[in-house]
Amino acid sequence: MKFRRLHYFVAVADELHFGRAAARLGIAQPPLSRQIKALEEELGASLFNRSRSQIRLTDAGEILRERARDILDRVDSAEEAVRQAGAGTIGSLTIGFVSSATYSVLPDIVHAFRAENADVELTLVPMNNAGQRDALIQRRMDIGIARPRIDDDELRHETINRERLVVALPATDPLAQRSALTVADLANREFVLYPDKPRPTFADHVIAICRSCGVEPRVAQLVYDYQTAAGLVSVGVGVSLVPESTATGERRGLVCRPLNGVKAETELSVNWRIDNRGPLVHRFVETARSVSRRLLA
Known part of the structure; x- marks a missing residue:
């Protein structure tokens, strides 16, 4: 069934007059009549009772009018959704x-x-x-x-962003009393690094920074992500180098201090x-x- 014929049918069903329906559709009346007749032949049912004075919908026509409007509304909705998706608005x-x-x-x-x-x-x-x-x-x-x-x-x-690394360490660590730290200050501390895989990772970036300052970091634990690392640091498992932005998040038992003496960024x-x-x-x-x-x- 062609959508165009359904569209023509709905116009005639609304107007109950071929002349007015043709004007509404912007086509001549004879082509409209032929399309309606072709639709009836395709469906094997009369859709209109025609007389000299008026036309009326048959029972089959009443059923089709209800269904046709729903079908055409769905097609219009689908077309609009596709256009919006193509434009990136939905x-x-x-x-x-x-x-x-x-x-x-x-x-x-x-x-x-x-x-x-x-x-x-x-x-x-x-x-x-x-x-x-x-x-x-x-x-x-x-x-x-x-x-x-x-x-x-x-x-x-x-x-989309570059920022400095800072030192995250337990609040109970004596180094937490200092206003800033160097990599050398961390030489005797164990590190909690993340993520654990695949290598190389951000953890390897931290290791490289330490080695550039002559410090071979002792890795206490490699973990999945920052949240886990911060949790372990807060309970005293070790220290870590973390993005400066994370220092704004309060976590009990953890403090952050600036890292001096090296260009450490992420x-x-x-x-x-x-x-x-x-x-x-x-x-x-x-x-x-x-x-x-x-x-x-």
């Missing part, structure tokens, strides 16, 4: 993020994106770089907010598939760029 995005990103620019990016894209559903999933890489490669996720970046031939990435990145040309992905990336520029200005 749809959904799944975004993976490292936990430390919640202390940095991620909340501002999400708020800004939602303010401009209220009809887009965002699903935010905490996961480390390894999980993000796998999810992006397997197309189970659209965007990854990683620390640092995810290096893969199938992925594209951009840095970057936060937005990552997506090279072949993902979806408008929502690129709109989110552009929002991340815009928020990053504003916050760094």
Whole structure:
């Protein structure tokens, strides 16, 4: 059944007059009559009782009018939804993020994106770089907010924030009484590093910083993410180097101090598939760029 014939039928059913229906549709009456007759032949049922003075819907016509309107409304709705999805105004995005990103620019990016894209559903999933890489490669996720970046031939990435590293240590550690620390001050401390895999990771970045200062860090434990590392530091398992933004989050038993004597930085990145040309992905990336520029200005 052709949608055009259904459209013509509804016009005649509304007007109960072929001349008025033809005018409403912007076509001549004879072609309209032929299309209605073809529809009746296709369905094997008369849709109108015709007389010289008037036409009326048959029982079959009454049923078709109700169903035809619903069908045409659904088609119109589907067309509009497809147009909006193509324009990136509706749809959904799944975004993976490292936990430390919640202390940095991620909340501002999400708020800004939602303010401009209220009809887009965002699903935010905490996961480390390894999980993000796998999810992006397997197309189970659209965007990854990683620390640092995810290096893969199938992925594209951009840095959205750079920040200094600070020392996280137990509040009971004597070093907590100092206003600032150096890597040399940590030579006799055990480290809690994250994530534990795959290597190389942010943990290896911290190890490299220590070695550049002549200190071989003693690793007490490698853990899944920042939240776990911070918890272990707070109960005295060891010390760690963490992004400066995380120092704003209060955690009982943990203090943060500036790290002097070395350029120790970390970057936060937005990552997506090279072949993902979806408008929502690129709109989110552009929002991340815009928020990053504003916050760094």
